[in-house]
Structure formats: structure tokens, C-alpha cells
Amino acid sequence: MMNIEILYEDRDIIVCVKPHGMPSQSDRSSAMDMISWIKNHLAAESGKKGGFYVGAVHRLDRPVAGVMVYAKTKKAAEDLSRQFSAHTTEKYYLALLTGKMAQEQGKLENFLQKDGRTNTSSVVASGGKKACLEYRILGEKDGLSLAEIHLNTGRHHQIRVQTAYAGAGIYGDMKYNSDQTDMWKKEHGVERAKTELCLFAWRLVFEHPSLHKRMIFKVLPKTGRMCIDEWPCLSYYE
Incomplete structure (x- = not known):
């Protein structure tokens, strides 16, 4: 079974670090998802074959890694779902941006509209749903910027869409x-191999x-372009 880091577990919840590329819950693919992995973990720990409840109360896009909490009872799922719906939780991300934002820190506010046919979202002048995030730049080098992002709303592909619209999308x-990703790779002699989305949910706060x-x-990326070896400024957050 794939080795996934568990940060905390009790009878009500389990907090894990979702890897890049793993779905938050089952989807149309046959790939292992987080809920299935947690059920396998519970079975291995208890010696039982099944009958486990695991509830998804929030999600991360499949290419995004980071901290997630899952409920192990229906009561816990209802409580956590209310918190996420009411935005009383706190979600912080690290993002590696191609280019520079207009300011060292600030707020992005847009209206986003989702296209279910293409599974994409876009900024629209009218209609859509309001999306708001706060950011601050932690460091810059080689034409890339490392940013911490605090989500105030939880729209579809929000961080990815808003940063790209602001002119500094995610590497x-x-x-x-x-x-912009391909341009950076070409300018820096990086081979055109599959590139990992540099967005990581590093800090989660809830009741x-x-x-x-x-x-x-909280947990920091251990490998890749956003690890401490690449950005020593992250040692402050350990």
C-alpha cells in the first residue's frame, strides 16, 4: 500500500498529506483515491475487512498535494462540513508563480464561472461566483516567485485561475x-518532461x-521546486 503521511488520527478524524496526482475521493479513473486509501489503512490497523465510514468534507484538485482532514463518523462529517461551508476554517497554500505579482502582498478578487464540459473555470465580468484570496510573496529567484496564499473562498480551481489572470500563474x-511554464523551462534548459503542479496546501486550521x-x-513540501533546499526562507515556517 502506498505510504501516505498521517499527521493525526483519533476516533473522529484523520489528517493526512495527500500526494500529487491522487484524487481526494473516487472519480471516473481507476486510480487509488484518498478515501479508498484511508479505508485500507483502517482495515490494516483494525484487522477488519470493511464497514468503515470515511467522509470527505473538503477537497484538493488531483494535481495538488497537501494537508487534508477526513471524518471517520457521520457526526464529525456534518460538523466539519458546516465549518468549511461557513469559511471558519483556515486554508493556506504555497504556490510557485511564473513571474511577479503587482505587489509584494495583496488581495485578488474576481468572479469565476465554471464550465462543466471542460472542467475549467474562468474570470468573468458579470455573473459567476465571487472568489477572494490573499497572498504574500516569500521569495523570488530565476524568474519565479514563491507565494503563500490564504483562501477566503473555495471556488473551482480558484488559486490556479486567479493567479494566471493576475499575470503570474502557477508553475x-x-x-x-x-x-509561461513552457517558456520558463525553455529559458532555463529544463527538459520537456511531465511537470508537477507547484501548489501545496501547507497549513489547515479547524475546530x-x-x-x-x-x-x-502544517507540513512543508519535502521534495520538488518548493522544498526548503530550494527556498531557505521556508525554514521560518518549520
């Missing part, structure tokens, strides 16, 4: 920022559904 995002205490989980 490795071949859906919204392919031209425990039964203990009613504030839970804070």
Missing part, C-alpha cells in the same frame, strides 16, 4: 499556465468536531 499548471478545540496542522 507546472498545464491547464491555465502552460505557455475538532467533538473536542471543540482549535487544531492546527
Whole structure:
């Protein structure tokens, strides 16, 4: 079974680090997803074959890695779902951007519209749903910027769409920022191999559904272009 880091687990919840490329829950593909992996983990730990409840209360896009919480009871799922719907949770990401934002820190506000046929979202002048995020630049080098992003809303592909619209899309995002990613790779002599989307959910804050205490989980990328070896400024967040 794939080795996935578990940050915390009790009878109500389990907090894991989702790998790049793994679905948050089952989809049309036959790939292993997080819920199936957690059920296999619970079976291996308990010696039982099945009957486990695992509830998804939020999601990360398949190419995005990072901290996620799953509910192990229906009651916990209802409580956590309310928190995410009410935006009382806190979600922070690290993103590697191609280019520079207009300011070192600021807020992006747009209206996004989803196209279900293409599974994409775009910024629209009218209609759509309001999307808001806050960002601050942690470092810059070689034409790339490392940013911390705090999501105020949770729209479809929000960070990817809004940063690309602002002129500094995410490195490795071949859906919204392919031209700039390919240009950077060409300028820096990087082979045209499959490129990992450089977006990582590094910090998650919520209230425990039964203990009613504030839970804070954080983890930094251990490999790739956003690790500490590439960006020493991240040592402050360890």
C-alpha cells in the first residue's frame, strides 16, 4: 500500500498529506483515491475487512498535494462540513508563480464561472461566483516567485485561475499556465518532461468536531521546486 503521511488520527478524524496526482475521493479513473486509501489503512490497523465510514468534507484538485482532514463518523462529517461551508476554517497554500505579482502582498478578487464540459473555470465580468484570496510573496529567484496564499473562498480551481489572470500563474499548471511554464523551462534548459503542479496546501486550521478545540496542522513540501533546499526562507515556517 502506498505510504501516505498521517499527521493525526483519533476516533473522529484523520489528517493526512495527500500526494500529487491522487484524487481526494473516487472519480471516473481507476486510480487509488484518498478515501479508498484511508479505508485500507483502517482495515490494516483494525484487522477488519470493511464497514468503515470515511467522509470527505473538503477537497484538493488531483494535481495538488497537501494537508487534508477526513471524518471517520457521520457526526464529525456534518460538523466539519458546516465549518468549511461557513469559511471558519483556515486554508493556506504555497504556490510557485511564473513571474511577479503587482505587489509584494495583496488581495485578488474576481468572479469565476465554471464550465462543466471542460472542467475549467474562468474570470468573468458579470455573473459567476465571487472568489477572494490573499497572498504574500516569500521569495523570488530565476524568474519565479514563491507565494503563500490564504483562501477566503473555495471556488473551482480558484488559486490556479486567479493567479494566471493576475499575470503570474502557477508553475507546472498545464491547464491555465502552460505557455509561461513552457517558456520558463525553455529559458532555463529544463527538459520537456511531465511537470508537477507547484501548489501545496501547507497549513489547515479547524475546530475538532467533538473536542471543540482549535487544531492546527502544517507540513512543508519535502521534495520538488518548493522544498526548503530550494527556498531557505521556508525554514521560518518549520
